[in-house]
Amino acid sequence: MYFDYHRLWQLLAAKGLHKTDLINLTGLSSRTVAKLSKNESVTTDTLCAICAALSCDLTDIVELREEKVATSIYEAYLRQPKGEEEHPHLQTVRFSHGGQDFTVHTLKKRAGRHTFIRCHPSGSVVAEQLYPLGISPASEVTGIFQPYQIEPGRINILVIPGSPGMISGLDEGAVHSARQGLASHGLYVMTASAFKLLTVAAE
Numbered sequence: 001m002y003f004d005y006h007r008l009w010q011l012l013a014a015k016g017l018h019k020t021d022l023i024n025l026t027g028l029s030s031r032t033v034a035k036l037s038k039n040e041s042v043t044t045d046t047l048c049a050i051c052a053a054l055s056c057d058l059t060d061i062v063e064l065r066e067e068k069v070a071t072s073i074y075e076a077y078l079r080q081p082k083g084e085e086e087h088p089h090l091q092t093v094r095f096s097h098g099g100q101d102f103t104v105h106t107l108k109k110r111a112g113r114h115t116f117i118r119c120h121p122s123g124s125v126v127a128e129q130l131y132p133l134g135i136s137p138a139s140e141v142t143g144i145f146q147p148y149q150i151e152p153g154r155i156n157i158l159v160i161p162g163s164p165g166m167i168s169g170l171d172e173g174a175v176h177s178a179r180q181g182l183a184s185h186g187l188y189v190m191t192a193s194a195f196k197l198l199t200v201a202a203e
Contacts (some may be wrong), residue, residue, distance in 0.1 A: 005036045008061035009196050011054060018163055018193065025053040037196075038078065073097055074196050077104055089144045094154075100184070101154040106192075107144060110162035117164050119189055121173020123147035125158060130165075145187065147174065155182050161192045 012022060019033050026049045035042055051058055076097040090105040107127070111117065114130040125145035131138045150156050160167065167189060170177040174186045178198050182188065190198065 002039060002065055003041070004039050004063045004065045005061060006196070007059075007063055008036065008050065009193065011056060011060055013193065013197055015054070020163070022050070022053070026050055073102065073198070077102075087149075089142065090158075100182075102157065103151050103154045104157045104159060104195075105145065105149070106159040107161060111160050111164035111191075112162055113165045115162070115164045117160055117167040117189065119167065119169030119172070119175035119187075121169070121175070123150055123174035123187055125175065125187070125189060150174065150187050153184050155184050156187045157195065158187055158189045159192050159195045160189065164191065167191070 012018065017025075019037075022028065023030060023033055026046075028046060028049065032042060032046055047058060047062065050056075050061055054061070076095060077093060080093045080095045082091070082093075087105070089108055091108055093102075093104045093106075095102055095104075111127065114132065116128045116130070117125065118128060119125050123145075124143065124147055127142045127144050129140045129142070131140070145158055169175060170189060171179075176186050176188050178188050178190060178194070
C-alpha cells in the first residue's frame, strides 16, 4: 500500500494555487513538496500542516492505494529513465503505455511569470523571456521546439515546468491543448501541473 497525493494537486488547481503557493502557505521545504510529487512518504505533521493551510480533510489530499503497475500516463512517465539529451533546451522520454506510444519533451529551464511560450501553427514553439529593465523591457527569444521534432504515430507532449506568464497559439494549427483529448498527431503543449492533472484524469 502507498499514499497517492493526486487529490492534493487537483485541490490546488481548483483553488488556483501552485506548488510555490503551497510552500508559502505551509512553510514546507521544496524537497518535501518534491516527495509529495513522487508519492513518497512524508510525516503526519506535513499532512496536518497542508490540511490546516488548505482548510481541508486528509481524504481531500491523499488516497491509500495498493501497489500496482502504472495505470496513468504520468505514473508511467515517472517510472522511465531520466531521458535522452537530444536538444540543448529539452529532455526527452519515450515510452509506451496503454497501447499508445508517447514522446514527452520537458523544458529544462523552469518558466516564470516573465516567460511567454508562443506556439506557431507550423508546430514550432518559442520561449520569450522578458527582462523588465527601465522604461521598455528587453526580451530574449529562444526556439525550443521545431516541427521536425514531432514524431508521427506517437503522442507528442511538450511540458513546461514552472508557471509561465502565458502559453499562446494553442489549437490554431499543429500545436494543441489537451481539452479535446489526445491523438497521435501534432504537438500538445502544457505546464507540468497540467500534465500531472491530465494523466491522473486518464486513469
